[in-house]
Amino acid sequence: MTDLTHLRDDFPILSREVNGHPLVYLDSAATTQKPVQVLDAVDHYYRTMNANVHRGAHALSVEATDAYEGARARVASFINAGSPNEVVFTRGTTSALNIIAYGYGLNVLKPGDKVLLTIMEHHSNIVPWQLIARHTGVELVYLDLTEDYEVDLSQLDRILDDAVKIITVSGMSNVTGTLGPVTQLVAAAKSVGAIVVVDGAQLVPHYPTDVEALGADFLVFSGHKMLGPTGIGVMWGKAERLEELEPTEGGGEMISDVQLYESRWAAVPQKFEAGTPPIAQAIGLGAAVDYLEKIGMTAVREHEVDITGYALERLADVPELTVYGPSDPSRRGGAVSFELADIHAHDVATILDQYGIAVRAGHHCAKPLMRHLEVAATARASFYVYNTHDDVDRLVDALMEARKVFGLDG
Amino acid sequence: MADLKELYRQVILDHYRNPRRRGKLSGPHVHAEGLNPSCGDEFFLDIRVEDGAITDAAIEGQGCSISQASGSMMMDAIVGKTIDEVRGVSGQFKLMMGIDEGEDPLDHERPGAVLGDLEALQGVRKFPVRIKCADLPWTTLAEALERAEV
Ligand SMILES: Cc1ncc(COP(=O)(O)O)c(C=O)c1O
Numbered sequence: 113m114t115d116l117t118h119l120r121d122d123f124p125i126l127s128r129e130v131n132g133h134p135l136v137y138l139d140s141a142a143t144t145q146k147p148v149q150v151l152d153a154v155d156h157y158y159r160t161m162n163a164n165v166h167r168g169a170h171a172l173s174v175e176a177t178d179a180y181e182g183a184r185a186r187v188a189s190f191i192n193a194g195s196p197n198e199v200v201f202t203r204g205t206t207s208a209l210n211i212i213a214y215g216y217g218l219n220v221l222k223p224g225d226k227v228l229l230t231i232m233e234h235h236s237n238i239v240p241w242q243l244i245a246r247h248t249g250v251e252l253v254y255l256d257l258t259e260d261y262e263v264d265l266s267q268l269d270r271i272l273d274d275a276v277k278i279i280t281v282s283g284m285s286n287v288t289g290t291l292g293p294v295t296q297l298v299a300a301a302k303s304v305g306a307i308v309v310v311d312g313a314q315l316v317p318h319y320p321t322d323v324e325a326l327g328a329d330f331l332v333f334s335g336h337k338m339l340g341p342t343g344i345g346v347m348w349g350k351a352e353r354l355e356e357l358e359p360t361e362g363g364g365e366m367i368s369d370v371q372l373y374e375s376r377w378a379a380v381p382q383k384f385e386a387g388t389p390p391i392a393q394a395i396g397l398g399a400a401v402d403y404l405e406k407i408g409m410t411a412v413r414e415h416e417v418d419i420t421g422y423a424l425e426r427l428a429d430v431p432e433l434t435v436y437g438p439s440d441p442s443r444r445g446g447a448v449s450f451e452l453a454d455i456h457a458h459d460v461a462t463i464l465d466q467y468g469i470a471v472r473a474g475h476h477c478a479k480p481l482m483r484h485l486e487v488a489a490t491a492r493a494s495f496y497v498y499n500t501h502d503d504v505d506r507l508v509d510a511l512m513e514a515r516k517v518f519g520l521d522g
Numbered sequence: 523m524a525d526l527k528e529l530y531r532q533v534i535l536d537h538y539r540n541p542r543r544r545g546k547l548s549g550p551h552v553h554a555e556g557l558n559p560s561c562g563d564e565f566f567l568d569i570r571v572e573d574g575a576i577t578d579a580a581i582e583g584q585g586c587s588i589s590q591a592s593g594s595m596m597m598d599a600i601v602g603k604t605i606d607e608v609r610g611v612s613g614q615f616k617l618m619m620g621i622d623e624g625e626d627p628l629d630h631e632r633p634g635a636v637l638g639d640l641e642a643l644q645g646v647r648k649f650p651v652r653i654k655c656a657d658l659p660w661t662t663l664a665e666a667l668e669r670a671e672v
Contacts, residue, residue: 454539458561458586459530462649466526475562488584489562513523517530
């Protein structure tokens with residue numbers, strides 16, 4: 113078992129109380145808490161070198177630019193990218209997916225082309241494709257889930273043809289914890305000349321990620337789900353893909369020359385970073401990446417498998433509790449969705465909150481998946497490096513209390 | 523956990539588990555739908571308005587105990603009432619919940635005297651994020667009344 117308990121001291125928020133109880137934070141799939149190392153990096157930037165990047169010749173601007181570009185290099189090395197130039201800073205996963213959908217929609221996709229998705233996608237990997245489908249006439253096709261909550265690849269042969277231009281899949285579901293079958297989809301994409309986009313919002317924070325080994329064309333993720341600040345995310349793309357992708361936002365920074373009626377784009381990655389970027393947030397993400405590398409992503413994943421396994425085991429003892437997701441912790445992520453008897457997820461979340469326990473309740477921005485599971489809402493406990501078995505025990509105790517509140521036997 | 527006991531009173535759980543008038547109306551009626559996109563709660567309402575009164579009603583949908591119980595209690599509170607009476611109940615409900623500002627409409631000496639079972643929803647006031655759950659059926663009712671052009 114990987115014991116990371118000592119890390120808890122780095123997270124100031126974990127020492128606060130909620131409703132008279134020490135906080136148990138089980139909502140890291142929504143956003144993670146931040147260690148002092150990240151808070152300090154952001155603070156240090158604002159206190160000592162705040163300036164716009166890529167603009168001035170003055171000392172502060174040079175320092176800020178170095179720190180910003182330094183963060184890019186650290187993120188690149190964290191995911192084993194070929195070059196920092198393959199790392200584009202965005203507002204987050206959602207904005208990166210929109211850039212890809214619109215960029216390809218503008219000059220590559222044609223009526224009759226298909227985009228292949230899975231029904232477990234987050235709304236941010238569905239709605240942008242629906243929007244460009246309206247403009248381009250492309251068709252969206254979906255892979256289902258099996259009864260074991262795995263992406264059903266048995267339908268792939270039937271669905272896959274030369275019209276499929278883009279395959280886009282979540283690396284890890286934020287609802288069921290299902291791992292996306294990226295390797296298989298990359299192989300399938302090669303056979304028809306499609307590109308592969310991986311939504312790494314849940315994958316990258318929790319799993320050692322090597323874009324070279326992954327084999328996808330794009331990998332996108334959010335800083336705030338991996339100990340970093342909000343407002344910063346990453347669109348990694350293979351160099352040649354970033355070359356062919358049209359920019360979707362124009363403005364300062366993203367040009368090399370501007371004439372009255374046309375302009376030329378700056379080189380990648382600046383081509384996609386119009387306007388003043390989220391500088392402090394990028395620097396904070398750089399610090400988060402350093403923090404995770406110090407723990408080691410293999411240890412992060414081992415800890416997650418351990419705590420997810422413990423949670424699944426303990427939750428199995430709660431009467432009338434149904435978990436929606438794969439049962440083998442080594443084949444899934446640490447987002448655990450469940451339903452408790454006839455108690456609605458919002459009621460579960462309200463009761464847990466009274467015991468200081470933060471979980472998410474609702475459709476988790478994945479309504480097509482919820483329809484497939486035939487549930488309107490689930491409660492979700494999700495774990496990260498600072499969670500302990502003790503947190504799981506407190507969750508289980510409070511779920512037993514919830515049963516009592518609803519007049520069910522202990 | 524006194525607040526939790528206040529929130530989930532027995533009568534609320536009873537309405538949640540045994541909702542009144544579940545289904546659809548046949549024959550002439552107006553239909554309205556209330557959705558809470560942030561949490562996914564749905565509330566579907568049919569009402570029949572005849573001679574300035576609600577003569578029949580039915581509800582469908584799904585959601586948390588608070589929204590569903592509030593809808594079920596609303597059935598008891600509006601069927602057989604004139605539109606004016608219904609607007610009065612709705613106004614008192616919104617005052618009780620603190621949705622509208624004004625004097626507490628309840629008579630605390632005589633629990634249930636003013637709003638019947640609906641008074642059990644007072645406990646929701648201590649949980650501000652859940653007030654919109656309790657209100658969902660009532661915003662849906664307002665829309666249905668608008669459609670009925672009464
Ligand atoms: C799987 C998945 N994809 C995409 C997103 C969207 O991320 P963001 O809101 O940071 O853009 C999330 C998080 O909400 C997610 O869990």
